[in-house]
Amino acid sequence: MVKANAPHLQATTSQSGRIIDDSSSPYFLQNGDHPGLVLVSHFLAGNNYNTWSRAMSMALTAKNKLVFVDGTFMRSSPEDLLYGAWIRCNSMVISWLLNAVSREIADSLMYMATAHDIWIDLRERFNQGNAPRIFQIKSLLTGLQQGSMDVSTYYTRLRTLWDELKDFQPVSVCNCGSMKDWAKYQNQDYVMQFLMGLNESYAQIRAQVLMMDPILVISKIFSLVVQEERQRSIHSDISGSSLDHSSHSSPHPSIAIVKGPSYGKYDKGRKSDLPTCSHCHYPGHTSDKCYQLHGYPPSHPKYKPKQYFCNHQ
Structure with missing residues (x-):
């Protein structure tokens, strides 16, 4: 009986080995995959769940391991020849999740058995409803001013809030002209928010942009303002260099x-x-x-x- 089943068992074992060694398989682990690997740059601290979840999902997708947290690959039976591979990959994903959260949160997740359980627990604890987060983002957009920031830093903060807010908006499959009108309106809204937060020293270029018809896309407007900032920096450096040179040449520039x-x-x-x-x-x-x-x-x-x-x- 054992001899009769041996060829079938050998074939199944060979097949499982090919699955594990296949780079397109979720069971495949690269040489650089280890438990201490950090997949995202910002740890989950509680109030940044939405951005953290998106970043972590992209990182796990790149590693072909998202199936271990979204419930697609549930625990297999111990009789399955791929059971050992599943345990190994599940443990690896758990380690990556623990490395991506704060120490206090990691301590509360240490004894959960699967990466899927950890993912669900984090979502239930920290995922905010759409309405409160949308309100928070729009409040931040209303109060955001350039202040002491350079133009690039100011625009980057705006862009981060815009992209997160856009993620809450429903995706339309309509290809009619109304979608183009909506895109133009949204771009105009971005331009107005960007110009409103600029310092008063950019009042002249702000007036020039508002006179444009049709108005340019926000990326072009940002480029124009950055060029203005660089021109001012060049003139400031030249003026400062001239003053330094004249102050060291003689007690009076003409004597x-x-x-x-x-x-x-x-x-x-x-x-x-x-x-x-x-x-x-x-x-x-x-x-x-x-x-x-x-x-x-x-x-x-x-x-x-x-x-x-x-x-x-």
């Missing part, structure tokens, strides 16, 4: 001190028009009036009176 024998201060702009001494090579005088050749006048700080010595025997 330079002439070193050596001269008649005082002169305008740098007229330096090329002044005569140059052939003896000391300093501008402002000629050799027939050079102090180094003829001596300094009594009013000059370097003037030294001649001393006469008398020898008496």
